[in-house]
Amino acid sequence: MSSRSESGESLIETIIAIAVLGIAVTAILGSIATGIVTSVVNRDQTDANALLLRSAEVLKSPAAVASNGNPYVSCAQTADYNPTRGLTVPSGWTVTLTTIQYWNGSAWRPRTGGADTCLGADGLVNTSDDEWSGSEHLQKLTLTVTQTSNVTSRTLDVLKGNS
Numbered sequence: 001m002s003s004r005s006e007s008g009e010s011l012i013e014t015i016i017a018i019a020v021l022g023i024a025v026t027a028i029l030g031s032i033a034t035g036i037v038t039s040v041v042n043r044d045q046t047d048a049n050a051l052l053l054r055s056a057e058v059l060k061s062p063a064a065v066a067s068n069g070n071p072y073v074s075c076a077q078t079a080d081y082n083p084t085r086g087l088t089v090p091s092g093w094t095v096t097l098t099t100i101q102y103w104n105g106s107a108w109r110p111r112t113g114g115a116d117t118c119l120g121a122d123g124l125v126n127t128s129d130d131e132w133s134g135s136e137h138l139q140k141l142t143l144t145v146t147q148t149s150n151v152t153s154r155t156l157d158v159l160k161g162n163s
Contacts, residue, residue, distance in 0.1 A: 059081055081100075139159070
């Protein structure tokens with residue numbers, strides 16, 4: 001009579017092996033999903049930074065240097081500058097010039113008053129163009145790029161002077 005071993009895997013051993021395999025596969029798939037989400041977020045942030053820097057260059061460039069530039073406007077309002085002039089903004093993105101502030105020698109101040117008035121160095125409304133036309137006068141333009149279908153948003157301050 002031949003003695004043949006009929007030992008096999010028990011049901012408990014098989015269930016434990018399947019459970020361990022299931023946990024390993026779940027962990028691997030979770031890591032892949034996390035990598036995909038991280039990749040999308042990084043791509044969106046990179047796209048936002050690139051668009052923000054291109055728009056900032058458009059704002060800083062005077063019209064004499066580039067056909068898509070923005071010449072310095074004394075006592076400017078946000079509508080006086082176009083950060084997307086000459087740029088193709090990808091669909092799903094917006095570029096906005098949100099604020100313009102002025103350097104008065106000690107602090108950044110917002111423009112106040114009507115169309116022909118600006119804040120003077122003393123913090124009061126100044127209608128004289130002398131203070132606002134010098135090459136030492138700086139404007140701080142706050143530029144924001146936002147992806148409309150996501151929460152990706154970037155902001156950058158650009159300094160512009162009359163030089």
